[in-house]
Amino acid sequence: MTLEADKAPVQTSFADIDTWVFDLDNTLYPPHCDLWPKIDDRMTVFMADMLGLDGMSTRALQKYYYRQHGTTLRGLIDEYDIDPTKFLQFVHDIDRTSVEPDLDLHAAIAALPGRKLIFTNGSREHALRTSERLGIEKLFDDVFDIAAAEFVPKPDARAYDLFFARHAIVPGRAVMFEDIARNLIIPKQREMTTILVVPKAGDMDHREGWEIVRDPPAHVDFVTDNLAVFLAALVAELA
Incomplete structure (x- = not known):
């Protein structure tokens, strides 16, 4: 409705x-407000730096983790046992002035x-x-x-x-x-x-x-x- x-x-x-x-x-x-694309891009940067992959490969893997695990973070925890605090601090370090x-x-x-x-x-x-x-x-x-x-x-x-x-x-x-x-x-x-x-x-x-x-x-x-x-x-x- x-x-x-x-x-x-x-x-x-x-x-x-x-x-x-x-x-x-x-x-x-x-x-x-465009906050989510900023967070999404930061996830890609985090993963690229962590895994040493090119941007396109990183993006594809990021979206695969999101769909399969519920969040990109959950996928990284399950596959690589990463520190979630560092990930969250990095991806949420964005400009919010558009809000x-x-x-x-x-x-x-x-x-x-x-x-x-x-x-x-x-x-x-x-x-x-x-x-x-x-x-x-x-x-x-x-x-x-x-x-x-x-x-x-x-x-x-x-x-x-x-x-x-x-x-x-x-x-x-x-x-x-x-x-x-x-x-x-x-x-x-x-x-x-x-x-x-x-x-x-x-x-x-x-x-x-x-x-x-x-x-x-x-x-x-x-x-x-x-x-x-x-x-x-x-x-x-x-x-």
């Missing part, structure tokens, strides 16, 4: 929601009843620095990052189970916002309400081709290309 700007996405189940879970990259900030405060998003998240959490395959520092640029960092109760998930990334079920346990989440009373459809499979199986956040028509789309779904799969309850509008409509109906 695609959300229209003037149509509230409320179901009866939203009235019982007490936990709102947000992915970070390309979910809380729009793709035109500007989002007053509408701040107002919409602040108005949600219950807890708000960030659940990211990135690092805690990256989530905090990026949400600070958006002006929303103080709205979240916590950040559950890849280290908290013991470096097991979404979409692996173990990552979600660690997340649920850490925060005593009742999935049937929680909502998850994500830009990658496969990362919503386990949440839906656990009875969370799922929302896929996609780029606006004509905007940049930094997802891999195989990640882009033309029609919402059964495990996606809602699709929106404007998170702030979606949340504002939802809050208005809950009021």
Whole structure:
């Protein structure tokens, strides 16, 4: 179901929601901020330096690890037992000045009843620095990052189970916002309400081709290309 700007996405189940879970990259900030390509390029540089490969070979291997292991980092841990801290520090050392405060998003998240959490395959520092640029960092109760998930990334079920346990989440009373459809499979199986956040028509789309779904799969309850509008409509109906 695609959300229209003037149509509230409320179901009866939203009235019982007490936990709102947000992915970070390309979910809380729009793709035109261009942060993900910067991180993606840093991964390539890290791997090229580490393995001594040319750029094209490194890129291909990086994308293979991402698809097969959930993240490039997980692939490097499994194959080379690398230090994840050094990797995360390097790839998240980027310019974030393209991210500007989002007053509408701040107002919409602040108005949600219950807890708000960030659940990211990135690092805690990256989530905090990026949400600070958006002006929303103080709205979240916590950040559950890849280290908290013991470096097991979404979409692996173990990552979600660690997340649920850490925060005593009742999935049937929680909502998850994500830009990658496969990362919503386990949440839906656990009875969370799922929302896929996609780029606006004509905007940049930094997802891999195989990640882009033309029609919402059964495990996606809602699709929106404007998170702030979606949340504002939802809050208005809950009021």
